[in-house]
Amino acid sequence: MVNSAARKLDKELIEIVEVPKDDINWSSVSLSDVLNRGKRLEASRFNIEKIRYEEILKSNKYPLITLLNEEYVVDCYNGSRTKREYISPNNKNAVMFLGGSEILDVYPKTEKYLDYTNSKYESYKVKKNDILLTCSGTLGKISLVSDSIKNSLISQHVIKIRLKELQGYLYAFLKTDLAQCLIKSNKYGSLVSHIEPEHLKEILIPNPPIAIKKKIHDLVMESYSSRDESNKLIDEATKIMIDELELPSIEDLMKEAFSYSKDINSFSTKLSDLDGRLEGSYHIPLIDVIEKHVSKHANLRYLDDKALVKDIILPGRFTRIYVTKEHGVPFIGGKDLFQLKSETGKYLSKKAHKNRLEKELLIKENSIILPSRGTLGSVMMAMPHQIGKYAISDNLIQMQCEKDYVGYIYIFLNSIYGEKLIYRQKYGGVVNAIEPIQLKKVSVPFLKDVKKIELINNLAFKANELRYQAYKQEQEAINIMNKEVLGL
Known part of the structure; x- marks a missing residue:
């Protein structure tokens, strides 16, 4: 019933109030748009830049696929919340525990260490070439699991994306202003912003020929090899x-x-x-x-x-x-x-x-x-x-x-x-x-x-x-x- 009312409202002529365009950024939103976007009322869900980027994607010369397309993505998760028991770095099972800020460093370091063999930290584990995306506080920051941190445990405040291949292509896409805008438009929370792995399902990504994807992928892999x-x-x-x-x-x-x-x-x-x-x-x-x-x-x-x-x-x-x-x-x-x-x-x-x-x-x-x-x-x-x-x-x-x-x-x-x-x-x-x-x-x-x-x-x-x-x-x-x- 609500959806039919929304369709009716979209067809009706509604008086538009003049807004001073030079002073603020603004846009109008239809009721059906609100419903289609999960009944979310935050302005960030409908920001002007996001709409512009979505139009750019729609007119892209390459076909679009979902960012978490099952053909390429094996898993996408951010780990469970659990009480951490920090141990001495001298413990034989001790590995670094990295948060959202440390994974971004060119040489990640920390003073926090956890027991790698403890089963309750299983969802914190990563594999080489997993893509890491911060999902709490500062959103959308991107890193890649290289040799420097492949044996580390990564916080639940970081989304881990595991791909079958061409990780560098998705990494480069997520680094663009377009992708960053789309990611942040899904945020929720008043004091601390958050996004969830499921929010990434809404994002579309161009699917160019394999040669282009491999060229981008190889450059990203070489970059992380140089860092290591x-x-x-x-x-x-x-x-x-x-x-x-x-x-x-x-x-x-x-x-x-x-x-x-x-x-x-x-x-x-x-x-x-x-x-x-x-x-x-x-x-x-x-x-x-x-x-x-x-x-x-x-x-x-x-x-x-x-x-x-x-x-x-x-x-x-x-x-x-x-x-x-x-x-x-x-x-x-x-x-x-x-x-x-x-x-x-x-x-x-x-x-x-x-x-x-x-x-x-x-x-x-x-x-x-x-x-x-x-x-x-x-x-x-x-x-x-x-x-x-x-x-x-x-x-x-x-x-x-x-x-x-x-x-x-x-x-x-x-x-x-x-x-x-x-x-x-x-x-x-x-x-x-x-x-x-x-x-x-x-x-x-x-x-x-x-x-x-x-x-x-x-x-x-x-x-x-x-x-x-x-x-x-x-x-x-x-x-x-x-x-x-x-x-x-």
Whole structure:
């Protein structure tokens, strides 16, 4: 009865109220449209951009199939909700547990580990080349299960899509603006947005000849292969450094640091060593133990050494003026820093922030960037495609290093030992923070063998070049999808 009433209303002449088109984005919706879209009344279900993209798909030169077509898709699921029991990374069954933000990083890492053999985590398991799509909070972010995370467990807040073949083709489609708009139009929830695997069934995807699909697929697979190779080089450089320094594991160093304190983690410090800091975390014995061990095989140098670091910049706070992509510079924060291509959707005005961009915001060559607020200790070496083209927020510190040492410094600071030395400098009660003046007090052990320093530095540069190569391969795949398949 309701459907017949809707059809009748569609045929009737209804007076249209004039809406000021220049001030707001708007569109009219028929009652039958509301019914056909699951009786959903959220404006996002009927947004203008979505309607435009649906028209583009309808007029596509290739036949359309459903995104979860059974001919290609084996499974699509997001895992069950269950209480997690975290374990030590040293446990023989321990594997990384990754959430929606970690899967996007070029080198995913976490401090959370679960027992891979526990049957209640079965729905968290993935296989190599599964497509991952964030489905809670920040929606529609895409990643692929590569060698770096194939043995990990992935959160229920991530949809896993398993295909028989040509995973790279679907991956590239999901990365397009068209697919992102269609995915997000299905969101529900007021405080936290969500989508479900069943919502993907509504999305259509062009089905071009196999040659085009394979070309796109191969580029995506090559991109993830380059990322894996990059991560292996970083691991290799880190191992060389740790072996040369003859550093014990961080767990063994912790035991040594607190070997005199059996009942409670307590320690004393001299008045002369206070350095104006009264926080217990600043004086933890672990730092002294790390520096004692590395001093046996290396010379300690600090980040205030101008021969190593030219400048350390923390941008000042300012009123941000955002503009469209064509007139702005991509603007990234701490959460986006570790991704191959940060897609925040925020662009700073080139005109309004011209001076500030040149002096302190644009990413510069031979830089190491790290968060100055929130989760501290992680670092990222500036990638070639970011230099001069991306701007950092006032929650990131940029450290401009000498070219001969930037890779070496990055490898040490990126290690668990470097992370501890950075974290030691933090201050703040509710939100942890670090300033350039504190970062300058972080020490870096420089090996006495100059050739080893050069080798580690070169490995870091090769790893960074592979990340740039991975970026170009992925962008080429998405460009082919947009131009040759979608006709955008």
